[in-house]
Amino acid sequence: MTSDEVVGLARAWIGTPYVHQASKLGGGCDCLGLIRGVWREVYGHEPESIPAYSADWSEPQGDEALWRAALRHLEPIKGAELQTGNVVLFRMRAGAVAKHLGIIAAVGKAPTFIHAYTGHGVVESPLSEPWRKRIVAQFAFR
Amino acid sequence: MATIVLSAAGMALGGSVLGLSMATLGRAAGATLGRVIDQRLLGGGSEPVETGRIDRFRLTGASEGAAIGKVYGRMRVAGQVIWATKFNEAVATSGGGKGAGPTAATTEFSYSVSLAIALCEGDITHVGRIWADGVEIARADLNMRVYSGSQTQSPDPKIVAVEGTKHVPAYRGTAYVVFEDLPLAQFGNRVPQFTFEVMHPSEEAASAGTSDIARLVKGVALIPGTGEYSLATTPVHLSASFGESIAINVNSPSGGTDLTASLDSLEGEMANCKSSVLVVSWFGDDLRCGDCDIAPKVEQTEIDAEIMPWRVCGQGRAGASVVPQLEDRPVYGGTPADASVVEAIQDMNSRGIDAVFYPFVLMEQMVGNSLPDPWTGDTGQPTLPWRGRITTSLAPEQAGSVDGSAAAEAEVAAFMGSAAVSDFSVQDGVVSYSGPSEWRYRRFILHYAHLCAAAGGVAGFCIGSEMRGLTQIRGAGGSFPAVAALKTIAAEVRAILGPDCKIGYAADWSEYHGYQPVGTADKLFHLDPL
Numbered sequence: 001m002t003s004d005e006v007v008g009l010a011r012a013w014i015g016t017p018y019v020h021q022a023s024k025l026g027g028g029c030d031c032l033g034l035i036r037g038v039w040r041e042v043y044g045h046e047p048e049s050i051p052a053y054s055a056d057w058s059e060p061q062g063d064e065a066l067w068r069a070a071l072r073h074l075e076p077i078k079g080a081e082l083q084t085g086n087v088v089l090f091r092m093r094a095g096a097v098a099k100h101l102g103i104i105a106a107v108g109k110a111p112t113f114i115h116a117y118t119g120h121g122v123v124e125s126p127l128s129e130p131w132r133k134r135i136v137a138q139f140a141f142r
Numbered sequence: 143m144a145t146i147v148l149s150a151a152g153m154a155l156g157g158s159v160l161g162l163s164m165a166t167l168g169r170a171a172g173a174t175l176g177r178v179i180d181q182r183l184l185g186g187g188s189e190p191v192e193t194g195r196i197d198r199f200r201l202t203g204a205s206e207g208a209a210i211g212k213v214y215g216r217m218r219v220a221g222q223v224i225w226a227t228k229f230n231e232a233v234a235t236s237g238g239g240k241g242a243g244p245t246a247a248t249t250e251f252s253y254s255v256s257l258a259i260a261l262c263e264g265d266i267t268h269v270g271r272i273w274a275d276g277v278e279i280a281r282a283d284l285n286m287r288v289y290s291g292s293q294t295q296s297p298d299p300k301i302v303a304v305e306g307t308k309h310v311p312a313y314r315g316t317a318y319v320v321f322e323d324l325p326l327a328q329f330g331n332r333v334p335q336f337t338f339e340v341m342h343p344s345e346e347a348a349s350a351g352t353s354d355i356a357r358l359v360k361g362v363a364l365i366p367g368t369g370e371y372s373l374a375t376t377p378v379h380l381s382a383s384f385g386e387s388i389a390i391n392v393n394s395p396s397g398g399t400d401l402t403a404s405l406d407s408l409e410g411e412m413a414n415c416k417s418s419v420l421v422v423s424w425f426g427d428d429l430r431c432g433d434c435d436i437a438p439k440v441e442q443t444e445i446d447a448e449i450m451p452w453r454v455c456g457q458g459r460a461g462a463s464v465v466p467q468l469e470d471r472p473v474y475g476g477t478p479a480d481a482s483v484v485e486a487i488q489d490m491n492s493r494g495i496d497a498v499f500y501p502f503v504l505m506e507q508m509v510g511n512s513l514p515d516p517w518t519g520d521t522g523q524p525t526l527p528w529r530g531r532i533t534t535s536l537a538p539e540q541a542g543s544v545d546g547s548a549a550a551e552a553e554v555a556a557f558m559g560s561a562a563v564s565d566f567s568v569q570d571g572v573v574s575y576s577g578p579s580e581w582r583y584r585r586f587i588l589h590y591a592h593l594c595a596a597a598g599g600v601a602g603f604c605i606g607s608e609m610r611g612l613t614q615i616r617g618a619g620g621s622f623p624a625v626a627a628l629k630t631i632a633a634e635v636r637a638i639l640g641p642d643c644k645i646g647y648a649a650d651w652s653e654y655h656g657y658q659p660v661g662t663a664d665k666l667f668h669l670d671p672l
Contacts, residue, residue, distance in 0.1 A: 125299030130287035
């Protein structure tokens with residue numbers, strides 16, 4: 001699976017409405033649902049059964065569950081250089097659990113990423129500096 | 143003068159007749175009359191006094207055609223709203239339903255809005271404090287993104303998501319902030335008047351050496367080096383009585399502990415500052431080195447923090463000595479708890495700020511002490527003296543001084559103590575001590591060398607500072623026993639902290655060049671071996 005193919009799969013999801021905990025192309029998904037959907041298209045099955053989680057930016061347990069789950073299924077990438085087709089994990093607020101995901105769609109002068117944006121659905125957003133600073137980890141599909 | 147006097151008179155007159163609103167009118171009438179008299183009295187061309195006039199209103203605007211401000215240094219600006227969504231209404235219903243008691247269903251409405259506020263021309267380095275309606279608010283509570291106004295910045299994803307990809311400029315060259323889904327309940331369901339503390343050092347000049355100080359500073363010293371929890375990144379609360387809880391190390395509304403807030407603003411305001419001296423103090427109690435204990439102390443022994451009990455070098459709060467009090471208040475803050483020092487080092491390391499550990503000896507002699515003063519022979523040592531005054535039992539200039547004898551060597555040896563590297567053990571980031579039960583200099587320094595190593599290492603480590611009187615003590619045969627002892631400590635600290643740590647002694651300006659004993663023409667380069 002090349003990075004361009006991953007980006008192509010993710011772009012197909014653009015316009016899917018934002019629905020918490022869902023993962024259905026055209027029907028609705030959240031940020032994790034988008035990654036799960038792309039994963040299913042790559043590998044043909046769910047990565048694992050997903051426990052319940054809250055819709056806000058943190059979990060009361062303060063456990064980096066999403067980060068650990070990503071490590072179970074994806075290849076962690078070291079270094080600050082972003083690559084298209086990679087999954088990025090955002091920490092939306094200092095001190096909170098890292099709980100937002102996106103897929104890098106373009107790098108260079110006008111970097112973009114595809115993510116399920118609360119209130120807007122799946123969109124391709126410019127990866128502006130304040131968002132880039134929130135990235136805590138980068139993963140590649142194996 | 144007449145303007146002020148008459149406006150006051152007019153106010154009294156108006157106020158007494160028709161109430162408050164008339165007072166204003168009366169004041170205006172009085173001022174107008176007074177101005178005419180002023181111009182008569184003071185002659186043509188002189189300016190009448192104007193009071194109460196505002197040179198500009200610092201209000202957030204939303205008008206078209208307004209100028210973009212240029213800011214240098216540190217300014218509080220209100221900005222211009224350049225983009226906003228409609229109010230977003232959220233409805234949540236609770237209660238009611240089948241089988242429920244006679245409770246009515248409650249529907250709660252809450253409102254939020256997203257908006258972008260342009261601040262000034264870029265490229266700013268930092269947005270510091272933020273005020274809403276004049277009250278400083280915690281930044282962590284706002285979902286706020288800052289665009290510095292660089293020439294390469296990208297459009298904001300929220301604006302793009304609302305307006306569409308092709309319709310959003312990146313506002314390059316304009317510094318602005320974006321609030322996403324700002325809840326408005328806390329501001330009375332309206333958008334508050336925001337003001338921002340904006341930092342913008344002057345641009346890098348072409349010729350070297352003329353840059354703004356905010357860009358030139360490479361390192362700072364973090365003082366005062368006292369305060370039991372001042373170095374912690376964990377908020378610590380003390381509970382003096384049941385139900386009462388006092389925040390010890392959170393003293394700003396900007397969020398986080400004092401250390402976090404300080405390092406945040408250091409990073410924001412001085413991007414090139416990549417090093418900080420981390421000062422930690424223990425307390426000495428005598429200027430005669432042979433009798434001087436150096437120990438960590440607390441501000442009080444009654445209450446301990448549940449989340450981070452005070453512990454330094456194996457000593458808990460209960461048995462620790464208390465710093466001297468003056469008018470029921472401690473004269474110094476206590477020694478920072480070991481756990482807080484570890485947090486500070488780890489926080490600095492993760493931010494990429496080189497920590498330079500700097501042990502500090504504060505002297506605690508108070509007014510009316512009965513200790514013999516080695517510098518005069520009188521009873522009573524000076525109040526809170528400088529550690530550079532620590533010397534032999536009688537200073538070298540005094541008649542009968544042990545300086546230059548084996549007795550002086552013994553006094554220095556007593557000052558240093560007999561703690562050995564092997565007396566310390568590290569487990570889970572906690573340094574324990576099992577050596578002789580004494581509070582002496584070697585225990586002080588070796589403890590912190592181990593603690594710095596346990597915290598993940600430091601870029602630099604001072605084994606002492608400004609011990610001018612001590613390093614000049616001479617033993618038999620003109621030796622310098624304190625310098626030799628510091629040399630030994632330096633080698634031991636090197637073994638603990640590894641080859642990459644810079645290790646040094648912070649000499650005072652009056653000792654670094656050498657030692658010239660009083661009444662001689664000698665110049666001894668006593669610090670050279672060190």
